[in-house]
Amino acid sequence: MASSDPIIRLKELTKIYQQGEIRVTALDGIDLDIAAGEFVALMGPSGSGKSTLLHIVAGIDRPTRGECWVGDIEVSRLNESQLAEWRNHTIGFIFQTFNLIPVLTAFENVELPLLLTGLAPRRRRELVQTALDIVGLSDRSRHLPRQMSGGQEQRVAIARAIVTDPPILVADEPTGNLDAHSAATVMETLQTLNGSAGKTIVMVTHDPRAASFGSRIIHLEKGELIRESATPPGGGTPA
Amino acid sequence: MNLGAFILKNALRNTRRALLCVLSVAACLFLFVSLLVCLRELTVPPEDIGASLRIAVRNKVSLTVQLPARQGPIIARVPGVAAVTPFSWFGGQFGTEEGTPFAQFAVDPAKFAAMFPDMRLPADQLANWIATRTGCIVGRDLAEKKNFKIGSRITLRGSVWPCDLELIVSGIYDYEIDSTSLFFDHKYLDEATGNTGTVGAWWVLAENAEAVPGIIDRINAAFANTSAEVRAETENAFRMSFVSMLGDIATLIGAICTVVVFTLGIVTASTMSMAVRERFPELAILKAMGFRTRELWAFILAESFLLAALGAVLGIGFAIAFYRSPPVVSAMSIYFPVFEISPRIMARAAIVAAGLGIVASLAPAIQVARLTVVDGLRTLD
Numbered sequence: 001m002a003s004s005d006p007i008i009r010l011k012e013l014t015k016i017y018q019q020g021e022i023r024v025t026a027l028d029g030i031d032l033d034i035a036a037g038e039f040v041a042l043m044g045p046s047g048s049g050k051s052t053l054l055h056i057v058a059g060i061d062r063p064t065r066g067e068c069w070v071g072d073i074e075v076s077r078l079n080e081s082q083l084a085e086w087r088n089h090t091i092g093f094i095f096q097t098f099n100l101i102p103v104l105t106a107f108e109n110v111e112l113p114l115l116l117t118g119l120a121p122r123r124r125r126e127l128v129q130t131a132l133d134i135v136g137l138s139d140r141s142r143h144l145p146r147q148m149s150g151g152q153e154q155r156v157a158i159a160r161a162i163v164t165d166p167p168i169l170v171a172d173e174p175t176g177n178l179d180a181h182s183a184a185t186v187m188e189t190l191q192t193l194n195g196s197a198g199k200t201i202v203m204v205t206h207d208p209r210a211a212s213f214g215s216r217i218i219h220l221e222k223g224e225l226i227r228e229s230a231t232p233p234g235g236g237t238p239a
Numbered sequence: 240m241n242l243g244a245f246i247l248k249n250a251l252r253n254t255r256r257a258l259l260c261v262l263s264v265a266a267c268l269f270l271f272v273s274l275l276v277c278l279r280e281l282t283v284p285p286e287d288i289g290a291s292l293r294i295a296v297r298n299k300v301s302l303t304v305q306l307p308a309r310q311g312p313i314i315a316r317v318p319g320v321a322a323v324t325p326f327s328w329f330g331g332q333f334g335t336e337e338g339t340p341f342a343q344f345a346v347d348p349a350k351f352a353a354m355f356p357d358m359r360l361p362a363d364q365l366a367n368w369i370a371t372r373t374g375c376i377v378g379r380d381l382a383e384k385k386n387f388k389i390g391s392r393i394t395l396r397g398s399v400w401p402c403d404l405e406l407i408v409s410g411i412y413d414y415e416i417d418s419t420s421l422f423f424d425h426k427y428l429d430e431a432t433g434n435t436g437t438v439g440a441w442w443v444l445a446e447n448a449e450a451v452p453g454i455i456d457r458i459n460a461a462f463a464n465t466s467a468e469v470r471a472e473t474e475n476a477f478r479m480s481f482v483s484m485l486g487d488i489a490t491l492i493g494a495i496c497t498v499v500v501f502t503l504g505i506v507t508a509s510t511m512s513m514a515v516r517e518r519f520p521e522l523a524i525l526k527a528m529g530f531r532t533r534e535l536w537a538f539i540l541a542e543s544f545l546l547a548a549l550g551a552v553l554g555i556g557f558a559i560a561f562y563r564s565p566p567v568v569s570a571m572s573i574y575f576p577v578f579e580i581s582p583r584i585m586a587r588a589a590i591v592a593a594g595l596g597i598v599a600s601l602a603p604a605i606q607v608a609r610l611t612v613v614d615g616l617r618t619l620d
């Protein structure tokens with residue numbers, strides 16, 4: 001489980017959006033350590049900077065000031081091309097809207113990130129199969145996104161996020177578009193990935209039930225960390 | 240799945256739009272190819288062996304002004320000249336038809352065969368024609384159309400000349416360049432018109448291609464400062480002057496080609512732009528997964544090439560099939576004896592299609608380069 005060794009370390013992280021006269025401080029000097037194997041839930045009101053924080057950690061946005069270390073890499077120092085490669089094997093993305101490609105089957109959607117790796121087709125097939133097994137959808141591999149429920153689509157998206165075996169998963173409101181039952185299944189999948197596969201997970205959510213699956217809940221408000229609360233090990237129950 | 244399959248699936252995901260795009264590319268390329276063939280037919284006549292040896296001599300004032308018959312022997316004596324024949328337009332009416340239904344020329348049958356070595360006329364028919372003063376030869380296509388046989392009688396009612404001709408078919412010739420004309424003996428024309436001592440033009444055959452420029456200069460010089468100054472020119476130049484008589488068609492066709500290609504560029508570019516814009520969220524996800532801008536460019540380029548290539552194959556393929564189909568061939572043969580889509584023209588159309596593929600992917604490429612993952616994700620909301 002969670003070791004004390006931080007895999008993500010944020011120092012004085014600040015993000016300011018300047019649009020003409022208007023200046024929005026989305027993140028205001030965040031200091032935060034996340035240990036490898038943690039399952040962190042980020043909560044807070046709308047506009048508090050949760051997504052911004054997630055994006056910087058995941059290397060798809062850059063801070064205005066401060067440092068963002070992942071392992072021994074200062075992410076904001078990498079150029080676009082280095083970042084792209086780094087993301088491919090370090091970060092798995094899960095979004096509120098599942099963003100599967102509609103013309104590709106579940107299998108092909110999961111295979112997409114592997115097309116960049118130069119692995120042999122056979123090896124790719126094995127990895128895709130394993131990822132679909134983990135999310136419990138190996139029997140749906142030939143289905144197109146529209147032939148699946150929202151919960152299943154999100155689990156395909158999770159399989160896509162883990163297929164390159166990245167150490168970190170980021171999830172922005174992964175249950176935001178799902179009913180309670182599907183949300184529970186998705187959260188259980190994430191919990192499994194955190195528990196048995198040892199993935200570090202950073203998840204933004206508005207849903208306290210989803211947050212209760214995390215090992216640690218961090219509250220943001222107006223770009224500042226205001227409070228932290230631990231959840232009992234093993235997380236909560238969706239009901 | 241490999242990248243090729245991924246690109247193919249993406250290109251065809253909006254089937255109707257892809258189809259419309261491919262069809263419009265095909266239609267435009269069909270038009271483009273047709274125009275190019277017209278242009279070539281007008282400017283570069285099909286090669287035949289005699290063409291490089293033949294010289295047309297006409298009145299310097301205009302093609303429609305006659306030349307004195309006494310020029311014939313003078314031209315024949317110019318060094319390097321192998322043969323000379325008068326070549327006069329008769330323009331008679333036939334049967335009940337209005338106007339001149341086919342071309343009729345008065346020539347010297349004895350010189351004619353040498354003049355047009357690519358024209359095939361059996362020796363006995365040629366001999367027959369030379370021996371028969373009212374004899375004529377007709378092209379194979381004309382003979383088939385009008386059901387002329389050897390021995391058929393043809394009455395031509397003069398419209399330019401105040402006389403009628405009673406001709407008898409002595410032979411039927413085959414000739415790639417023109418097989419829809421009628422040729423008869425100039426002596427018969429002279430007799431019928433009461434010997435005006437004039438001819439429409441002269442056709443001159445040079446002994447070899449090197450002699451041609453010298454012959455042209457000598458003939459032009461021979462009649463300078465006479466009452467009938469002439470313009471001698473090569474057969475190709477002569478044809479070109481016909482074309483310019485019709486107005487500057489070549490320029491016009493060139494302009495139409497440009498408009499066609501331009502329109503096509505707009506159509507494909509807007510299709511690609513739409514296709515890419517609606518895929519922003521997905522492209523953002525691909526970027527997040529680690530696809531670099533240049534890889535996404537390659538996808539877009541490949542997709543737009545694919546659409547352009549499908550359109551090209553369809554358009555050019557249809558054009559080839561269309562212009563080879565017998566009804567079209569016979570309809571076109573009146574204006575263009577050989578309406579052929581040459582490999583060169585196909586290549587030009589293919590280059591246009593490839594250029595389109597590139598042009599169409601420019602705007603989307605810029606869009607994608609500018610797209611950040613975060614912005615792309617925001618378009619989801």
Ligand SMILES: Nc1ncnc2c1ncn2[C@@H]1O[C@H](COP(=O)(O)OP(=O)(O)OP(=O)(O)O)[C@@H](O)[C@H]1O
Pocket residue numbers: 017018019024025026044045046047048049050051052053
């Ligand atoms: N590109 C941008 N330009 C200007 N302001 C921005 C931009 N992106 C985000 N912001 C602002 O930064 C602040 C934080 O935004 P962020 O998306 O991180 O909030 P959030 O906590 O994820 O909210 P929500 O729960 O609604 O998703 C907001 O005030 C937002 O308006």
Ligand SMILES: [Mg+2]
Pocket residue numbers: 050051052172204
């Ligand atoms: Mg957000």
